[in-house]
Amino acid sequence: MxxxxxxxxxxxxxxxxxxxxxxxxxxxxxxxxxxxxxxxxxxxxxxxxxxxxxSQGWFDSSVCFGEPGFEERETIKNGLKTAAASGFTAVAMNANTHPVIDSNSDITFVNSKSNNNIVTLLPVGALTVNSNGKDLAELYDMKNAGAVAFYDYKRPISNANLMKIALQYASNFDGLVCSFPLDESISGHGVMNEHISSTMLGLKGSPALAEELQIARDLFLLEYTGGKLHIPTISTLKSVALIREAKKKKLDVTCSVAIHNLYFTDSVLSDFSTLYKVSPPLRTQADIEALIDGLKDDTIDMVTCDHNPMDVEQKKVEFDHAAYGTIGLESAFGALQKMFTTKKTIELLTKGKSRFGVEFSSIxxxxxxxxxxxxxxxxYTFSKQDMISKSKNAIFENETLKxxxxxxxxxxxxxxx
The missing domain is CATH 2.30.40.10 (Urease, subunit C, domain 1)
Known part of the structure; x- marks a missing residue:
């Protein structure tokens, strides 16, 4: 070249x-x-x-491409094409496929599908077998095959002892354990943030407490076991405070925030559009301000578009029954530019690399x-013309981006x- x-x-x-x-x-x-x-x-x-x-090539720590099993949502080939067109030179791909990526051979398959691509694909292996939260997956074997982290995408580990063992075991080979911050016994069947908006709309709410309890538990377990913990997509004021205190204790913890959780509040759900149904849910302005403060003081280590394509059948249903998730690669840069300076936007899009084993290459x-x-x-106004993903479930559709x-x-x- x-x-x-x-x-x-x-x-x-x-x-x-x-x-x-x-x-x-x-x-x-x-x-x-x-x-x-x-x-x-x-x-x-x-x-x-x-x-x-x-700038240095951008990195995203949480994307979903569907393949294998959900190719109608997205394929690895088109997902990497989308990433390239959106400015990303490296992405970490989640294990929420069918079958779930939970073995050495699964990691090898993903790597084979992305060989010689302009975008570096970093496979994330499931933390538990079939992401069912019961038995640890083949973490060491997957690490040897190229897995950069272990995460049951959007599925919390309810068994505290299992999370304890995962942190202890993975520390033997410097493995990065990810834990989705949700206590399902508290969140129940909530489909949006438990707040004034949920009461007005008559939708079941998931309180911020459900996220914060799980984070508090995981931080206690990390302090007890050692190891490396990443908490993806935090969304509340108190979550930021909990992680800030953990970092003061020098615990080896990082976290991310989804770009849409920085941009939208739960008030946008007034028309029941399922494009805004995401997990964790959109929260309040006070939460957004705390998250932005967390980015400014490095409590929050990275942003992610949390790219999760869903076919139209998963979204064109009643709000209660719609799938969670939005595509976000295509809109990531333009949305961040609406909230931050260009210098800060680029800083956010290039952070998190070392945590996931991506080599820095300065200019x-x-x-x-x-x-x-x-x-x-x-x-410009973000529209379907700007969407390269096979699925078009974009939370930023019709937003003016920069x-x-x-x-x-x-x-x-x-x-x-």
Whole structure:
């Protein structure tokens, strides 16, 4: 891959060229020169785009692609195409497939489907067999096959002793255990946040307490056992406070927040649109403010679009019976840009890599090219035309977003929209 990138503003705090507008020469996938102006040394393809900005390639710690088993929702091939078009050079894929990804051979299958792709796919293995919460899966074997973490996607581990054993066992090989923060005995059949809105709408509510109790339990278990714990998609004010205190104790815990939980409150459910049915549910403005504070002081380690395609039959039903989930890769950048500066948005989209074993590759001479190309200033209304996913269950549909992705360069390959 030989390319000359012209007049790109570099957003990379780890680079000596941060905030500078430069030309970049890439030869055989390696950055060989960065300067104010570079002449084309040969018949290299030149990339010249309006208001071009580049950063380190983006990473998402929680995406679902359906395959194997739910190819009608999404396939690995199209999911990775969607990720590339959305600016992501690496994604961690959840195990909520059919069959569930819970063995060495399952991890090997996923890796084989993503070989030689411009986007690096990092498989997440199930924590328990068939994600049923009863018996630990083949964690060590999956780790050896390439699993970067272990997570029963959106399924809480109700058995505290099982979580204790998982943390102890995985610590023997530096395995990352993920625990979905929900106590189902408290949440019951709640389908949205338990608050004024749920009372007004007549929908069963799931209280913030259900999330916070599970987090408190898991943090006690982590303190007792040691090990590495990741708590995906927290959503409440007190959850932030609990994790902040745990980090003060130097516990090895990280957490993420879904972008839509930073953007929407539960008040958007007034028309009962199932596009807004997500787990954890949309909460209150006070929760959003606490989550944003948590991102600012590094209590929350990363954001995720929590990309979860669902076919139309799963969403075009009554709210109580609709599936949880939204696609989010395509809208991630534009939504974050509505809430944060470009510098902060890029910081959020590139955090979390080390926790999931993704190598950093700053924009520097002699480094492999691993970048996202974008225009941070374009404003547009997000519509079905912007959705590359097979499923169209987008919580951000019809929202005005800011910033467009041009594409990515990674793994000695180029993908431009």
């Amino acid at each position: 030989n390319i000359l990138i012209k007049s790109a503003t570099i957003i990379d705090s780890k680079s000596d060229f941060h905030n500078l507008t430069q030309d970049l020469l890439i030869e055989k996938g390696i950055i060989t020169k960065i300067a104010n102006s570079i002449k084309n040394p040969g018949n290299y393809k030149e990339v010249t785009l309006d208001n071009l900005h580049i 520097a001479i002699n480094n492999p090219i691993n970048i996202t190309l974008f225009n941070p200033d374009t404003t 910033g467009k992705v041009y594409g990515i360069m990674a793994n000695n390959k180029v993908s431009l929209n």
